[in-house]
Amino acid sequence: MRIVVGSGSCGIAAGAGKVYSALECLLAGKPEVTLGVTGCIGMCYLEPIVDLYEEDVLKARLVKVSEKDAENIVKTAESGDLSFVENLIISADDENFLSQQTRIALRHCGVIDPTDIEDYMRADGYKAIEKVLTTMTPEDVIETIKVSGLAGRGGAGFPTWFKWNAARQSQGEEKYLICNADEGDPGAFMDRAVIESDPHNLIEGMLIGAYAIGAKEAVVYVRAEYPLAIKRLENAITEAKAKGLLGKNILGTDFCCEMRIKAGAGAFVCGEETALIESLEGSRGMPRLKPPFPAQCGYWQKPSNINNVETFANVPWILLNGGEAFSAMGTENSKGTKVFALTGKIKKGGLVEIPMGMTLREVIYNIGGGIKDDKEFKAVQMGGPSGGCIPKDLLDTVIDYKALGATGAIMGSGGMVVMDESTCMVAMAKFFLDFTAKESCGKCVPCRIGTKRMLEILTRITEGEGKEGDIELLEELCYAIKDGALCGLGQTAPNPVLTTIRYFRHEYEAHINDKKCPAHECTSLITYEIDKEKCRGCTLCAKKCPANAIIGTLKNPHEILTDKCIKCSQCRTVCKFGAVKTI
Amino acid sequence: MSCSCNHSNSDLSLLVPVLNEYKNIKGSLITILQKAQDIYGYLPTDVIYHIAKETGNTPAKVMGVATFYTQFRLTPVGKYLIMLCQGTACHVNGSERIEAAITEELGIKDGETTEDGLFTLKCVACLGCCSLSPVMMINEETYGSLTPEKAISILNDLRKKAGEEE
Numbered sequence: 001m002r003i004v005v006g007s008g009s010c011g012i013a014a015g016a017g018k019v020y021s022a023l024e025c026l027l028a029g030k031p032e033v034t035l036g037v038t039g040c041i042g043m044c045y046l047e048p049i050v051d052l053y054e055e056d057v058l059k060a061r062l063v064k065v066s067e068k069d070a071e072n073i074v075k076t077a078e079s080g081d082l083s084f085v086e087n088l089i090i091s092a093d094d095e096n097f098l099s100q101q102t103r104i105a106l107r108h109c110g111v112i113d114p115t116d117i118e119d120y121m122r123a124d125g126y127k128a129i130e131k132v133l134t135t136m137t138p139e140d141v142i143e144t145i146k147v148s149g150l151a152g153r154g155g156a157g158f159p160t161w162f163k164w165n166a167a168r169q170s171q172g173e174e175k176y177l178i179c180n181a182d183e184g185d186p187g188a189f190m191d192r193a194v195i196e197s198d199p200h201n202l203i204e205g206m207l208i209g210a211y212a213i214g215a216k217e218a219v220v221y222v223r224a225e226y227p228l229a230i231k232r233l234e235n236a237i238t239e240a241k242a243k244g245l246l247g248k249n250i251l252g253t254d255f256c257c258e259m260r261i262k263a264g265a266g267a268f269v270c271g272e273e274t275a276l277i278e279s280l281e282g283s284r285g286m287p288r289l290k291p292p293f294p295a296q297c298g299y300w301q302k303p304s305n306i307n308n309v310e311t312f313a314n315v316p317w318i319l320l321n322g323g324e325a326f327s328a329m330g331t332e333n334s335k336g337t338k339v340f341a342l343t344g345k346i347k348k349g350g351l352v353e354i355p356m357g358m359t360l361r362e363v364i365y366n367i368g369g370g371i372k373d374d375k376e377f378k379a380v381q382m383g384g385p386s387g388g389c390i391p392k393d394l395l396d397t398v399i400d401y402k403a404l405g406a407t408g409a410i411m412g413s414g415g416m417v418v419m420d421e422s423t424c425m426v427a428m429a430k431f432f433l434d435f436t437a438k439e440s441c442g443k444c445v446p447c448r449i450g451t452k453r454m455l456e457i458l459t460r461i462t463e464g465e466g467k468e469g470d471i472e473l474l475e476e477l478c479y480a481i482k483d484g485a486l487c488g489l490g491q492t493a494p495n496p497v498l499t500t501i502r503y504f505r506h507e508y509e510a511h512i513n514d515k516k517c518p519a520h521e522c523t524s525l526i527t528y529e530i531d532k533e534k535c536r537g538c539t540l541c542a543k544k545c546p547a548n549a550i551i552g553t554l555k556n557p558h559e560i561l562t563d564k565c566i567k568c569s570q571c572r573t574v575c576k577f578g579a580v581k582t583i
Numbered sequence: 584m585s586c587s588c589n590h591s592n593s594d595l596s597l598l599v600p601v602l603n604e605y606k607n608i609k610g611s612l613i614t615i616l617q618k619a620q621d622i623y624g625y626l627p628t629d630v631i632y633h634i635a636k637e638t639g640n641t642p643a644k645v646m647g648v649a650t651f652y653t654q655f656r657l658t659p660v661g662k663y664l665i666m667l668c669q670g671t672a673c674h675v676n677g678s679e680r681i682e683a684a685i686t687e688e689l690g691i692k693d694g695e696t697t698e699d700g701l702f703t704l705k706c707v708a709c710l711g712c713c714s715l716s717p718v719m720m721i722n723e724e725t726y727g728s729l730t731p732e733k734a735i736s737i738l739n740d741l742r743k744k745a746g747e748e749e
Contacts, residue, residue, distance in 0.1 A: 010712050013725035186670035189711035223655050224617070225666075225710055227723055265613050265652030268708065282612035283644075284651040300610075341713055343672035351713035381671060417671045417713075431674050435708070440595075440650075541632030546687075568683065 001059070001077040006049040008040030008108055008196045009228050010189075014047035015066060022070035023050075033077040035203055039197020041110025041352030043097055046090065048304075049110075052077060062088035093369075097348050100367050102329065104337050105153075105190075105313035106353045109197035114232050117239040120200040126245055128316035129207045133253045136319075138168060142210040145315070147323030149335030154180055154271070154308030155386065155412045156488070157334075157401045166295035167213040170303035177215040177257075177301060178306040179206055180276055181222040181229070183382030186435065187415035190339040191309035193351055195222070195229040198313070199236035203259065205312030207250070208319060210257045213305050218259040221276055224266055233261055240576040268385070268439035272487045273306040274298075275441065286441045287487035308413070310339055330356035334400035334411075336392060338442055344381075344417040345372045352416075354399070361395040364418060375420040378519075379503070383412025385432045385439075386492030387498030389425060405523040408499040410492070424521035425504040426511050429456035432496035438491065446484030450477050451493055458497070466512035523567040526582040530571075532557040534579035541571035541580065591627035598622065598630065602637050612638060612648055616655060625656040653707070661696045661703040663741050665721050670709030672716040681717050682706065684731035688738060701745055702738065 005011070005020045008533055020037065024405040025037055041049060046063035050073060053059060062073065062085055066456040072084040103109075120126070132141055146161035167175060167312045179202065182189040195202060206218050222230050237259055240246045248256045269275045273460070274288035277299050298304025314336060327335040335357040343349045347369035354363060360380060364370070371377050381391040388409035390397065397403050404411050419428070419575065425529045437451040454477050457470055478494030485491050501508060510516045530541075530550075535557040542550040548564040552558030560571070560580075574579040597722070601618040605611040615638065619630050626649050635642040649655045667682055685704055689697050696703040712718045715727025719734065726737055 009725060010714055010727070013712050013715050013718065013727040043749055044712075047715075184708065186674075186709035187672050187713055188709075192711045225707065262614070263617060264654075265617065266654040266708070267652050279613065280610060282610040282614075282648070343713035344675045345715065349672075384671065415671065417675060419675055423675055431671070435669075438707075520673065540711055569680065 002036060002053040002476065003027075003033060003073060003077050004036045004038050004051040004113075005054060006039070006041055006047065006051070007037040008110075008193055009226070010040055010044045011047045011049065012228070014044075018067045019048050019050065019065050019070060022067040023073065026070055026074045030074075030078070033074065036113050037115065038111060039096070039109050039114045040193045040351065042106060042193065042353075043348070044350040045095065045348050048093060050088075052085075054080070060085065061090045063090045063094065064088070092100065094348070095572065097350070097352075097367055097369075099530070101353050102355050103353045104317045104326070104336050105194060105310050105339055105349060106198075107317065108201060109193055109351075112198065114197050114199055115235055117200060117236070117243060120198070121574060124320065125200055125316075125573070126204055128319040129204050129211075129245070130251055132208050132211055132319055133251055133255055138212045138214065141208060141319070142168060144323045145212070148156035148314075148318045148324075148326035148361065150311065150314055150318060150326065151334070151401070152308060153310035153314075153338065153413065155185075155410065157384065157411055160307060160311055163295060163307070164209065164212045166293070167215075167303050167305040170296050171266055173302050174300075175213055175215040175306040176219075176299045176302055177206060177210040177213060177218040178273075178276070178280070178304055179218070179220040179309060179312060180271060180273065180306050181220055181226075181309045182264045182270045182276060183223055183226075183309070183413065184271045184439075185386075185413045185415050187343055187381070187384055187417045188341045188413045190351055190414055191342055192223075192226050192229050194309050195226070196232050199233045199312050200240065201316060202233070202309055203236055203240055203464070203507045205315035207245070207257055208315050209305065209307065209312060211255055213303075215305070216256050216258065218257055219280060219299075220259070220261050221270070221280060222261055224263045229557070230261060230263060239259070245250065247374070250342065267441070267486070268435070269441045269489050272489060275487065277304065278304065279483060286443045287489075289486065310414070331398065331400040331403075333402045338399065338411065338414060340414045340416045342368050342416050342418070345375065345420040345423070346370075346418040347372055353421045356400045357398050359396050359398050360390065363399070363416070364395070368418070373420075373421050375422070378419045378421050378423060379425065381409075381417040381419065381428070381496075382493075383410035383414065383495070384415045386410060386488065386495055387412045387415070388495045389419070389428065390499070393502040408495065408502055410495070422519055422521065424462070424517050424519035425500045425507045426517075427462055427519075427521050428460065429497045429500045430455065430462055433458055433493070436493040440489065440493070442466075444487075444490055445483045446481045447486075447490030447493065450481040450484075451490075453477060454481075454494070454497060461508065461511045462517070462522045464515045464522075466508075470512055471505070471508050499515050520582040527562055527565065528560050528565055528567060529579055529581055529583055530558050530560055531579045534577050536577055536579075540574050540576070544570045544574045546570065591629045593627045593630050593635050595622060595630065598633065598637075601655060607640050612640065613652070615729065616645070616649055625659050628657075659696070661701050661704050662745060663721050665702055665704045665719055665738075666707045666710065667704065668708075668710040668712070668718045668720070669706045670711075670713060670716070670718075672713035673709075673718055676716040678717040681719070681729050681734050682730055684734055685738070688735050698742075701718075701742065732740070
């Protein structure tokens, strides 16, 4: 048998590294059992995950494995008897998480070994670039992408073929192909997963793009916060070079393409393509005026094309299976599949790839299993700081660019953060404005100062200092920033505020007029109280209270002294009887 | 070279290999600063001046780049750099409580270092481990599904480890 440990960043954070080491120790001197790694299968809520294979057939998927289970796993691997690991085998319900998905960009994730090019080649790897270089012209490639309907997966949703064609048509010998792997949206991690789990797929997609536009140099701009992704991609580039798949005369043809990695240094605005180019050139990542577009005048003033990781990850599949196969999935205006990072207050969090056209409800309830602790769904945040919050009434919205845009949110890069009744929507808007105010590059006054003023107003509201007219003032600022900002960051920064005002205006009004936070999240607007009926007088809360604000004697109901209470919530956390409540 | 501020006295010879490799490749300023930070742990002022001189940039340009990106630090950091994720999923799942617990335990706020030089706390943008939120990363190791108690026990383990190493 072969034991494969899922070793993406999520898996490792959950303890996959320790599981691997424990297995490695036990398997020393046992050549009949092999041990390997794979990337992220996307079922983050079940990590660490260990797969048992016999002759390339998956025999069992073990979930929530700990190092203590290593011994039993080895016993099973040696004997083939699954009874040793019965308690770890994935449930049928959890298997549904994967079976309801359609995987194209993620098709190899959690299946192949990302550190071994041979494994990728066995899974049809580099067959697409071979087909392209030997049987297709660059125009044919662009036509195939046009037929597929593939649109940019980074957020804007611009047709990929159009950008490729524009770069192809641009005059000049020297052109650049750039991959935007500066995945800055808080709550989105599909690009990290693709690079960590299937780096050769990205390389192959980029090679096809480079051939289509006529670039001889390709650069991957990766976030510095993703050390494992950088390491795996470095390794993959070295492997591909050694096989003659990168460099001069690739696969014996005239096509030459070098590839290198540039580590970003932490700036959300660098997800904007002209800011990314500035950063690649070693400067502050401040956006440029468009036009000229990068396709005409980009990196070092040469024609350049920039696509996102997920966009490239779809390309080899499209070239192998045909544009029609891709466009057969999805809706009229959005073709193919999209990967979402399903997180927040959700039972089954992880990476979900689905055909466009599924509804939000299907993703959140059927795949994601619904809300944690069976609480009430309140909203789903899509598109990160550029997106918006979609309320319960709109759960049946289909996932496509147009329908999501109509709600005020955006498809974005695919962050899908689920919120329950305990999330305050005003605090949520403040959270995003805090982010964009910090990340604004400072070039345009409306964005630099406007986001700061909006943050101040939102902070005031959450602290109980809101005034009449604040909502209208926020709206006015929102439209001024949208109109006055140069780049996508500023133009979309007001979206979280606009959507929360649109759908949750009553929460703003409760904060401002009644000085109440309906979600009981804003500490300035809540008071802690002990329910005398439920309190058993165990004294635990009084012992834990850092402010000595709880009085009471053993076996008698306790009381919180409101003027001393610092609202740290310690008492509520430690109370075993649910007696501490907020009002 | 002489530094106009005299605040730091770094061994600039350590930079020679980095500068030799990158200074003639255009657009390498960020890479040079990253390598310099790997060497010194932060970007001392004299290092910034030296890089400016060697790469033909003004100190203002180099300083401008160093202060634009969150990765660069202008002050030394502790042995353990705690990067506490402030992403959306972590926020929704209570990262503020983790921050409060760490702040109370170590007596430092975001961006500060403990007096013993052991810990630096830095609140960072999304680390991309959203399903395990709340998350923190300490010296490239990620810790997920944190509770205030779990976070403090991790810090205590590191403190113990550092004590043993001495």
